[in-house]
Amino acid sequence: MTHKARFFDGKSTASNNLDLQIEGNSLVGISADGKRVLEWRAEDIIVVHRAKRDEVTTLSSSSDNAVRLYVSQSFYQLINRMIPHRAKIKRRFLQSTKTLGFIIGALTLLPVGIYYSIPFLTTLMLPFVSQKWEQELGDMALKEVRRDTKVCDAKKGRAALNKLFSALNVSVETPPKILVVDEREVNAVALPANTIVVFNGLIQFADSPEELLGVLAHEWGHVSQRHPLKSYIQRTGLSFSMLVFGYAGGFGGAAGVTSALYGLSYSRSMEEEADNIALNLLLKNNISPEGLLAFFKKIGASGDMPGVIPNYFSTHPPSGNRAKLIEKTIKPQKYKQVLTPREWEELKLICK
Amino acid sequence: MNEKSETSQVVVNKLSYDGKTSQVFGLWLKNIFLTIITLGIYRFWGKTEMRKYLVGRFELNGDRFEYTGRGIELFRGFLIFVPFIVISSFFLFFFFGRDGIDFLFVVIILFIIPMAIYGALRYRLSRTTWRGVRGRLVGSAVKYAALNVGYFILTLLTFGLIVPYWDMKLYQYVAENTYFGDSKVSFNFSTKGLMKLHLLTLLLFPFTLSLSRCWYKAALMRHQCANVTIDGLRLRCVASGGDLALLKIGNYFITIFTLGLGASWIIQRHMNFIAANISVIGDLEKIKFVQAKGKLAMSGEGLADGLGVDVGIL
Structure with a gap:
């Protein structure tokens, strides 16, 4: 069973109409002239915009996140089951802890930096x-x-x-x-x-x-x-x-x-x-x-x-x-x- | 003959917007709540989420725009900006003494704010894509700000006569430095018809509670759009002075009667105004925009954020 989808390769605005197929653990897109334009492993799929109701869902790939694949809601339901849940969670969690650490670090360092720099700056400018x-x-x-x-x-x-x-x-x-x-x-x-x-x-x-x-x-x-x-x-x-x-x-x-x-x-x-x-x-x-x-x-x-x-x-x-x-x-x-x-x-x- | 057949085939691509007021309101409320309980830090992510939503609800020729910015980039921009502004203002303030405060104020209004606007525009264009291709703004924020100062002085010297030049010249600088993919926008500078309207609306300004300026602003918008081309495509803006005046009056009353809670409604009105008035003329399917090469900046909008300047492209 194939599904139609529109694909943009991230290099230009030229639209490609692809036939999507699921082959084992991969998503494959075939162009009108029979070329395999796209081959994404399930764990590399990024959901850029998850559609509500009957809208179009936007997908991308972690190997090249400039590409865009617009799929129908029904097809998204289909592949959503394929994308390993654990992999999704893990990646997101890692990303957020790193971000959190960065934020906390910055927020503690900044006031401390300002606190110590003010007397220094003041002494420096006093003669002027x-x-x-x-x-x-x-x-x-x-x-x-x-x-x-x-x-x-x-x-x-x-x-x-x-x-x-x-x-x-x-x-x-x-x-x-x-x-x-x-x-x-x-x-x-x-x-x-x-x-x-x-x-x-x-x-x-x-x-x-x-x-x-x-x-x-x-x-x-x-x-x-x-x-x-x-x-x-x-x-x-x-x-x-x-x-x-x-x-x-x-x-x-x-x-x-x-x-x-x-x-x-x-x-x-x-x-x-x-x-x-x-x-x-x-x-x-x-x-x-x-x-x-x-x-x-x-x-x-x-x-x-x-x-x-x-x-x-x-x-x-x-x-x-x-x-x-x-x-x-x-x-x-x-x-x-x-x-x-x-x-x-x-x-x-x-x-x- | 040729020209006539061309006009009959003109493709008009209307911009459309389908954001829901209820969803914008929900996002807005959530952002305010989380911003408060995180002592303001969530702001950067909230802003990003709102932009993702708003930009994503715009559609051109069947495809949605996309905002690809990230909260962490805005936060990084903020971190870069804060020590810079604290230290520099600290020094300026005390070197120039009390006269320096006024000076600083003028510098911020005339120079720093335009600089911030340009920087923010640069960031937001680079994070706005359509069919996977990014926008881009080159040029220098300092040059843009200097241009602003120059025209400000000229405006003073000519008692406001030169305002249409100021508006168009600044727009020209932005337009001519704007790219979509690696296609450059070209701009045809003219102030035709603006001068008369400028003087007339300026004259009526005190009698119309400043509303007369809406007719000038609308004409300016139409004029700016009409002189933009990119790879044979043109922009068209059909906003009338009346539309703009209604938008402003409406927003004013919404703000007053909802005590500011109607902010999301105002956002919606702005988005709908843009969508209703702007279209792209030309066959989008025939033109292939190619993604530009080069790396993206890692942070953005520090200056604009610190000064509370918010600019919209969409």
Whole structure:
């Protein structure tokens, strides 16, 4: 029994009408002039398009997958029984596990690659970022801070603050701009373009000028290394990468969490760097690190009081570890006095 | 005499499409579901499956078209594209500062998107077959994008006068680089009749809620098709401005009233519009298209995918 089918050899659009026969385990197609044009072993047959109802089914061969054979539904039913089921399944399974492995590999490597390349890229481009742009960024951030708060500038207090910072003896062309804002929060932030913002809450929280100076030295560590700019770039780069991923891959919520985690570990390494700079500066200038130590101990103790020191812990190394690091450096010696008691009182009144 | 007898024998091969809205809807729903639960990764396979279905429902002279692309190829394209765009944008952004953002935006719109379109077109043509023979797009995506930028600038300088040239020149570049098998498409450049329509519809633009442009677009489609020949075959497009306007208005209301769930219906309308309006003139049985030699690229559409650009050949 023969069946008619149309055959395209994959080399041209010329149509060949074939008589199909089943010979043992092979499908054979004979052209009008009697030539055996096609001889496919059953296990080599690929079903390109399986017809529904009375449509035409498209077959091809794994030995040359450009060829097309259009057979009727009834003939397809006939040869479908011939094609070894196990062979079909096995091939498909092998193909899909390989694909799956590839996908999983790529998906794990890509985020890891991006994670490690961002700090590297940032360090690489930092020297090229223009001062003007950094200034713009700093002004923007400053505006954000100053928007609903008063800047404290009591004359005597200001003079005391300047004297306090000068004790660090940082020899740079442009000393940092230090602003005090009238906020109750115990905090200090470093902003792009060489700016440190001190919250009045921190000044009141400090029990000695050394304590405040320790924090200032820490913030100076950030500013001197251009950490605010660096972290801005890193965060933007991260959210941008996540945007591409999130958009293209639909990661959605997962992207947010990962981004936050990444941001955390980046900033921790910067905090450690700032701590080291601060400690070195204090020791070099014969200033007691006990102030900074007391500060860390105090914020460590009040850590479980919500609202007292908001958003300080989240991005900083545990205070306990930092305190231990400082404790090691303390020696029984006479340190220099950074402010007179009177100046310290005046500094406390900077917002009055 | 000769010419007359030839016209009387002209064979018109209508394109036909027999996709079912219910099946497109089923596929669409399945793709969305699987895309969500696989965190987006299924998208590439879903896209491929949808294209296989849509392209496979087009028939010309009794034989169906076939889409032979694979999901893994789109996924590979995506992987190639991602690190490239992340790193390059990262650098651009910070070298140029805040002014750079606007610049980047313009570059993406005018240069990168046309590049992506060309690349995607190249991939999709190479994966579209009829009677086992593949389409092919040669030429350079960069050149195409540069052409786009050039015409954009000329359009600004001429206050929009030159738009028909822009449209036709870009189409010409694609057409003249298109092959079916190893037969090259030839294109006869002209903007005859387009200019008047362009200016008229531009004038009416504010009074017709932009719908007047449908008449220009339809004329452009007819004109583009009419100037394409391949091995003596010609294309014909009979879309009218009214047809196009109805298509757009319909799609607009479907989107609004089904809250986007009618996407599959819109796909169907587009496919039916293409099938209803395009035919191939000439005897297909007499012409033998020969498969071109050469290897196929292993990946595709990374750029277009990342930018969310989708182009259709069929």
